[in-house]
Each structure stands twice: as C-alpha cells, then as structure tokens.
Amino acid sequence: MIEYCLNNVDERTRRLLTDRDDTREASCLDHCGRCYRDSFLVVDGTVETGSDHEAILDQR
Amino acid sequence: MNVLLLSIDSLRRDFLTAYRDTPRCLDYGVETDNLDRFAEKAITFDNHYAGSLPCMPARREWLAGVQEFLWRPWGPMEAYDDSLAELTREAGALTHLITDHFHYFQHGSHGYYEDFNGFDFLRGHEYDAWRTAPRDPDDRLYRQSADPETDSPHGVGYVNRTNYARNAEALGLGDPDADEENFFGPRVLSRTAEWVGDHDDWDGWFCYVDSFDVHEPFHCPEPYASMYTDEDPADPDLPFWPYYGPVDEGQSELSERELDFVRAQFAGKVTMVDRWFGRVMDALDEGDRWDDTAVIVTSDHGFFLGDHGWVGKNEPPCYDVLANTPLFVWHPDSPRTGERVDALTSAVDLYATVLEAMDATVPDGTHSRSLAPLIRGDAEDHRDYALYGYWGTSVNVTDGRYTYMHPCVPDEPTDCFSTEMMNARQFAVPRQPKTDAEAGPFLPYTDSPVWRYDAPSTQQNEAPLLFDTDADPEQTENLAAGADPGTDETSSDDGASDQTERMRGLLVDALDDYDAPDSQYERLGLD
Missing domain, CATH: 3.40.720.10 (Alkaline Phosphatase, subunit A)
Structure with a gap:
C-alpha cells in the first residue's frame, strides 16, 4: 500500500499514482513538515523520501 | 443576560x-x-x-x-x-x-x-x-x-x-x-x-x-x-x-x-x-x-x-x-x-x-x-435542509431523515475565495503566493473584493451515498439510485431512484439558496 498526500504531488505525478492499483490518495497524511520540504510517500506504513516520487518508487 | x-x-x-x-x-x-x-x-x-x-x-x-x-x-x-x-x-x-x-x-x-x-x-x-x-x-x-x-x-x-x-x-x-x-x-x-x-x-x-x-x-x-x-x-x-x-x-x-x-x-x-x-x-x-x-x-x-x-x-x-x-x-x-x-x-x-x-x-x-x-416554543420546525462538508470534496445534505453525499468530479479543481492567500490544504506551513489569482467582488454576501484561485479536489466518495437514518441510523445500506444494497456499487430500483433524485434536487435547491459559485455546480456535475 502506497499512500500519497495530495499536497505533495503535482498534476502529472498525481495521475501516475492514481493509475496504479496499490495507491491511496490522502488530503493530508499528518507529515506536514516533511511534505513542505520533500517528496515523500508512505509505503506500507513507513515514510520514504527521495528526489522525486518516481525515484522513491524506483527504489522499491 | x-x-x-x-x-x-x-x-x-x-x-x-x-x-x-x-x-x-x-x-x-x-x-x-x-x-x-x-x-x-x-x-x-x-x-x-x-x-x-x-x-x-x-x-x-x-x-x-x-x-x-x-x-x-x-x-x-x-x-x-x-x-x-x-x-x-x-x-x-x-x-x-x-x-x-x-x-x-x-x-x-x-x-x-x-x-x-x-x-x-x-x-x-x-x-x-x-x-x-x-x-x-x-x-x-x-x-x-x-x-x-x-x-x-x-x-x-x-x-x-x-x-x-x-x-x-x-x-x-x-x-x-x-x-x-x-x-x-x-x-x-x-x-x-x-x-x-x-x-x-x-x-x-x-x-x-x-x-x-x-x-x-x-x-x-x-x-x-x-x-x-x-x-x-x-x-x-x-x-x-x-x-x-x-x-x-x-x-x-x-x-x-x-x-x-x-x-x-x-x-x-x-x-x-x-x-x-x-x-x-x-x-x-x-x-x-x-x-x-x-x-x-x-x-x-x-x-x-x-x-x-x-x-x-x-x-x-x-x-x-x-x-x-x-x-x-x-x-x-x-x-x-x-x-x-x-x-x-x-x-x-x-x-x-x-x-x-x-x-x-x-x-x-x-x-x-x-x-x-x-x-x-414558538416553532416546531426550523430548516428544510442542512448542508455540510469539507471544502474541495463531496457536498452533503440532509432533510433530517435522509442523508445524501454527492461526490465531486476529481479532475475539476475547487475555487477558493478569500481576502487572504491562504494555503488551500496545508494550513500549518508557511503560505505560498497565488500568482494566478484573480481579484473581484465574487461573493454573494459581501461587496468586498476577494482573491479567487483554485486547488485540486479530492474524493471522499466516488459514487453518491444515500441513507435513511430512521431505518438505518448506522448508515450501512446505501440507497442511492444504482446502488447495490449494502455497498457503494449500483443496481436499479424505482424507489431509490425517486429518493435519490429528490435529495439531489434538495442539494441543488440548497446551493441555489446559498448563491453558491457556478464552479461548485461544475465540479459536482450538477445543473
């Protein structure tokens, strides 16, 4: 399960994540400090950061 | 007093x-x-x-x-x-x-x-x-x-x-x-x-x-x-x-x-x-x-x-x-x-x-x-409907018995109107300027000009949800037209269709009463 915050993705990334069947969009994931600063995803309950969201997905 | x-x-x-x-x-x-x-x-x-x-x-x-x-x-x-x-x-x-x-x-x-x-x-x-x-x-x-x-x-x-x-x-x-x-x-x-x-x-x-x-x-x-x-x-x-x-x-x-x-x-x-x-x-x-x-x-x-x-x-x-x-x-x-x-x-x-x-x-x-x-003690009734919800997602209405939750079109952004350039969602972090904002007297309840800018919508429910809270106070059986009882999926039933249309109409009436922004109707797919 990959969770992403609506505030942390641009339109293109949002579409990319929405098209997957293992993602969930959240209006806020309660990591506002990290969200303000970094690209991040919550993967199976754990926050993962990277240069961008695709890079985080590539690390998996 | x-x-x-x-x-x-x-x-x-x-x-x-x-x-x-x-x-x-x-x-x-x-x-x-x-x-x-x-x-x-x-x-x-x-x-x-x-x-x-x-x-x-x-x-x-x-x-x-x-x-x-x-x-x-x-x-x-x-x-x-x-x-x-x-x-x-x-x-x-x-x-x-x-x-x-x-x-x-x-x-x-x-x-x-x-x-x-x-x-x-x-x-x-x-x-x-x-x-x-x-x-x-x-x-x-x-x-x-x-x-x-x-x-x-x-x-x-x-x-x-x-x-x-x-x-x-x-x-x-x-x-x-x-x-x-x-x-x-x-x-x-x-x-x-x-x-x-x-x-x-x-x-x-x-x-x-x-x-x-x-x-x-x-x-x-x-x-x-x-x-x-x-x-x-x-x-x-x-x-x-x-x-x-x-x-x-x-x-x-x-x-x-x-x-x-x-x-x-x-x-x-x-x-x-x-x-x-x-x-x-x-x-x-x-x-x-x-x-x-x-x-x-x-x-x-x-x-x-x-x-x-x-x-x-x-x-x-x-x-x-x-x-x-x-x-x-x-x-x-x-x-x-x-x-x-x-x-x-x-x-x-x-x-x-x-x-x-x-x-x-x-x-x-x-x-x-x-x-x-x-x-x-001068009245027994008060409102025909109550509207409720979050900005930027579904809009909900109740007549006191039925609750109807109308989803938004996720790709349609939601307009934000304010004298402030506040963050539409991330309120707790420093504000970002809205470089594409327009200004004008856009609100029905004040002559004051405000900023208008948009931000993405998000869905709380993908399909309409309708519940009879008298018969089903826990709201487990979705009665919305096309809904498969007990789920968010759809089937057909004339009674459900009538009730859904009535509550959808009540929502539109409420939005009309409030003089809601035109963009609300668009993002909700309502006429």
Missing part, C-alpha cells in the same frame, strides 16, 4: 447517555453523569448537524455565521465578517474566550480571538509550538503519541508530534499517576468555573469556551485511562494518538488490540471532561446564575473510531458519526427546558442564537437562523 457557549471538540454524541446508552462502536457504556444532568435541565436537540468542517471552518460558522465550505477551506476570519465577540461587545456585554485550542494561533487562523475583551490560552495541547526542551522527550509519551520512524524527535520541520511529548512532560503529565487537574480538559473547565464565579458584577457577558479535549491525542490520567480497559495505559506499544486513515491498512492501520485501546482512551477522555464540566455546573448553581445565563454545549464534529473502516476524520465520507453533532441549550426563559427537539438545525445557527440571546444585532445576509423560536 449572559451566554456561555461551550464546545467540546470531537465529542461524538453517541458517547453521551443523553443520546445513546452504549456508543455504536463499543459494547460498554460511558459515564457522562454531568452532561446527562445538563441534558435533563436543557433542551436536547436530536437533529443537529455540523456545517463546514473540520475545526476552524466550524468555528467560523459559530463566530461569523458563515457556512464557508462552499467558498473556502480552513482559514482566518475575514475583514467582512461580523464576529460574535465584536457584536456582543457593541451590545454592551463583556466578552471572554477560554481555550487550549492551538489552531487559533497557527498560520492562516487569525482573527478568532482578537475581538474578545480577554482570553485565556492554556498552552501545550496537540502540536502547540510551546516547549522546545528537552531535546530528547519522555520516551513513553513520545512512543505513545508518535511513530519514531516518521516523527523524529530531533526534527525541526513543521507539525511534529514530538511537541506534545515535550509539552506534556513540562506540565508534569508524563507520570502515569499525574494529577488529573493538570490535564487539558480539567484546566479549561476549572478556569471556566472560576471565570463564571468572578463576573457577577458585569451587566452581561458572553463567555466562549473551546475545549480541545476530547480531541486526540487521547492521553488520559487515572482513573480515566484504566476506566474502560484492562491494558496498562502506559504501555509504550499502545498508541494514544492514532494516524488518520483506513483502520486496516497503511500508516493508520491498527490491530484489534490497538483499536480497542484507542477507543477506551477516547471514552476515558469523555468521562474526564464530563467530570470537570460538573465544576462549571456547580459554578452556575452557586448564586443562582442559571436564572440569567443561557448555556449552550455542542461540538464541532465527531471522530471515527473504526466506524465504516476509518480512524480520525477528513478523508471518509461525512457519515453521521462525524456530522450529526450534540447540542444542548439551557435558556432561563424557555418553556421547553428538559424537552427534546426534533427539528433539523445546523451549526451555523448558533451565531444568530447567541446574538439574539444577548439582545445584539443579527446582521443581514448571514447563513445563520436563530434557534430562538424553537427555544421559546
């Missing part, structure tokens, strides 16, 4: 015996002796609904009479708002705010406390940016309130749960045997009792008390922490601050044991706040203050505790566990005290109700309709 308006944040009405013997998500009752005692004395409203959600939008409904979620999200009071404090002061009343609600002091939430003659802000709750030492917080408090893998205690980013652990430690709450009077709800309510006792020599007052309890973190002292569980409440493996989201997956996933514990700590907080509300009632008993004091007790919204598969709020559809809120009103001149009122009422109605009780002027053009005719 005096008015005491008390909000107990996140208070689910099904946890109050006045509404239900046993909360829907529990198999045990919760002690609320003092709120029950107040309900017996006051008018209990059986069909009261939240309006704009969550916290600060609800407060703008109460304090400015604006049902804002059709136009903007969480944000400040606006220059064109006539605040309750301002208007009651103009009517000659002393005004005061007592709160431990940190959100009044965060980015983009200004304007709510400034008009009161005085205010108490009791520090330390939730994310309150208060204590910054020690660098390494109390381990037990930290582990029960935060996820060490995601909330570093040494991080300096915005909104870090470590704040609570440091604040609670500074207040001496880290000791499992800490005195309950030092916890938040008790401090707010004992200060309220003291304040009420100190102001008999004023001609009239409006005291607004905003208790952040029973909002999370659900950190309780004894005896409440152990009142509804056999677990060790100080077990660092048991969270008292759950993440919002689905209860069965992701970062919000809770085991059955963890969910039971969270529910028990929520229940404990409810009982704790109830006990200290008794101090406020005692203060009103002394000196027969009930004779010249109206008392309103309510909440901004509820809280999902595994109901419908969710924990928290914000992302789930606005089921009644969240939106159908408690309301009790004591008015010394009412012939209906001790009765129950079934009329449909809305959070925004409290604005005009307080003003009328204070003999203050109710401005034209607000969304508020005073409950005074119901309180006086």
Whole structure:
C-alpha cells in the first residue's frame, strides 16, 4: 500500500499514482513538515523520501 | 443576560447517555453523569448537524455565521465578517474566550480571538509550538503519541508530534499517576468555573469556551485511562494518538488490540471532561446564575473510531458519526427546558442564537437562523435542509431523515475565495503566493473584493451515498439510485431512484439558496 498526500504531488505525478492499483490518495497524511520540504510517500506504513516520487518508487 | 457557549471538540454524541446508552462502536457504556444532568435541565436537540468542517471552518460558522465550505477551506476570519465577540461587545456585554485550542494561533487562523475583551490560552495541547526542551522527550509519551520512524524527535520541520511529548512532560503529565487537574480538559473547565464565579458584577457577558479535549491525542490520567480497559495505559506499544486513515491498512492501520485501546482512551477522555464540566455546573448553581445565563454545549464534529473502516476524520465520507453533532441549550426563559427537539438545525445557527440571546444585532445576509423560536416554543420546525462538508470534496445534505453525499468530479479543481492567500490544504506551513489569482467582488454576501484561485479536489466518495437514518441510523445500506444494497456499487430500483433524485434536487435547491459559485455546480456535475 502506497499512500500519497495530495499536497505533495503535482498534476502529472498525481495521475501516475492514481493509475496504479496499490495507491491511496490522502488530503493530508499528518507529515506536514516533511511534505513542505520533500517528496515523500508512505509505503506500507513507513515514510520514504527521495528526489522525486518516481525515484522513491524506483527504489522499491 | 449572559451566554456561555461551550464546545467540546470531537465529542461524538453517541458517547453521551443523553443520546445513546452504549456508543455504536463499543459494547460498554460511558459515564457522562454531568452532561446527562445538563441534558435533563436543557433542551436536547436530536437533529443537529455540523456545517463546514473540520475545526476552524466550524468555528467560523459559530463566530461569523458563515457556512464557508462552499467558498473556502480552513482559514482566518475575514475583514467582512461580523464576529460574535465584536457584536456582543457593541451590545454592551463583556466578552471572554477560554481555550487550549492551538489552531487559533497557527498560520492562516487569525482573527478568532482578537475581538474578545480577554482570553485565556492554556498552552501545550496537540502540536502547540510551546516547549522546545528537552531535546530528547519522555520516551513513553513520545512512543505513545508518535511513530519514531516518521516523527523524529530531533526534527525541526513543521507539525511534529514530538511537541506534545515535550509539552506534556513540562506540565508534569508524563507520570502515569499525574494529577488529573493538570490535564487539558480539567484546566479549561476549572478556569471556566472560576471565570463564571468572578463576573457577577458585569451587566452581561458572553463567555466562549473551546475545549480541545476530547480531541486526540487521547492521553488520559487515572482513573480515566484504566476506566474502560484492562491494558496498562502506559504501555509504550499502545498508541494514544492514532494516524488518520483506513483502520486496516497503511500508516493508520491498527490491530484489534490497538483499536480497542484507542477507543477506551477516547471514552476515558469523555468521562474526564464530563467530570470537570460538573465544576462549571456547580459554578452556575452557586448564586443562582442559571436564572440569567443561557448555556449552550455542542461540538464541532465527531471522530471515527473504526466506524465504516476509518480512524480520525477528513478523508471518509461525512457519515453521521462525524456530522450529526450534540447540542444542548439551557435558556432561563424557555418553556421547553428538559424537552427534546426534533427539528433539523445546523451549526451555523448558533451565531444568530447567541446574538439574539444577548439582545445584539443579527446582521443581514448571514447563513445563520436563530434557534430562538424553537427555544421559546414558538416553532416546531426550523430548516428544510442542512448542508455540510469539507471544502474541495463531496457536498452533503440532509432533510433530517435522509442523508445524501454527492461526490465531486476529481479532475475539476475547487475555487477558493478569500481576502487572504491562504494555503488551500496545508494550513500549518508557511503560505505560498497565488500568482494566478484573480481579484473581484465574487461573493454573494459581501461587496468586498476577494482573491479567487483554485486547488485540486479530492474524493471522499466516488459514487453518491444515500441513507435513511430512521431505518438505518448506522448508515450501512446505501440507497442511492444504482446502488447495490449494502455497498457503494449500483443496481436499479424505482424507489431509490425517486429518493435519490429528490435529495439531489434538495442539494441543488440548497446551493441555489446559498448563491453558491457556478464552479461548485461544475465540479459536482450538477445543473
């Protein structure tokens, strides 16, 4: 399960994540400090950061 | 006349015996002796609904009479708002705010406390940016309130749960045997009792008390922490601050044991706040203050505790566990005290109700309709519909029996209208300029120009949801046309189709009455 915050993705990334069947969009994931600063995803309950969201997905 | 308006944040009405013997998500009752005692004395409203959600939008409904979620999200009071404090002061009343609600002091939430003659802000709750030492917080408090893998205690980013652990430690709450009077709800309510006792020599007052309890973190002292569980409440493996989201997956996933514990700590907080509300009632008993004091007790919204598969709020559809809120009103001149009122009422109605009780002027053009005719016994009905929801997602309507949750088109952004360039969603971090904003007199209730800019919508429900809350108060059977009973999927049924069309029509009528922005109709796919 990959969770992403609506505030942390641009339109293109949002579409990319929405098209997957293992993602969930959240209006806020309660990591506002990290969200303000970094690209991040919550993967199976754990926050993962990277240069961008695709890079985080590539690390998996 | 005096008015005491008390909000107990996140208070689910099904946890109050006045509404239900046993909360829907529990198999045990919760002690609320003092709120029950107040309900017996006051008018209990059986069909009261939240309006704009969550916290600060609800407060703008109460304090400015604006049902804002059709136009903007969480944000400040606006220059064109006539605040309750301002208007009651103009009517000659002393005004005061007592709160431990940190959100009044965060980015983009200004304007709510400034008009009161005085205010108490009791520090330390939730994310309150208060204590910054020690660098390494109390381990037990930290582990029960935060996820060490995601909330570093040494991080300096915005909104870090470590704040609570440091604040609670500074207040001496880290000791499992800490005195309950030092916890938040008790401090707010004992200060309220003291304040009420100190102001008999004023001609009239409006005291607004905003208790952040029973909002999370659900950190309780004894005896409440152990009142509804056999677990060790100080077990660092048991969270008292759950993440919002689905209860069965992701970062919000809770085991059955963890969910039971969270529910028990929520229940404990409810009982704790109830006990200290008794101090406020005692203060009103002394000196027969009930004779010249109206008392309103309510909440901004509820809280999902595994109901419908969710924990928290914000992302789930606005089921009644969240939106159908408690309301009790004591008015010394009412012939209906001790009765129950079934009329449909809305959070925004409290604005005009307080003003009328204070003999203050109710401005034209607000969304508020005073409950005074119901309180006086001059009316049995009040509203044909109540609108409720969050900005930027579904819009919901009830006629008092059926609840209808209409989804948005996710690709259609939502317009935000404000004199401020506030963040549409990330209110707690520094604001970003809106370089594509337009300015103009876009609002139907003011001639003031405002900014207009958009932000992405998000879906709470993909398909319409329709429930008959008389037949199905737990809202488990979706009756929406095309819905497969018991699911969000679809099938056909003429009765369901008629009812869906009726409620959809009621939603359109409500949007028309409010003169909602054209863009709302577009993003909701409504004509």
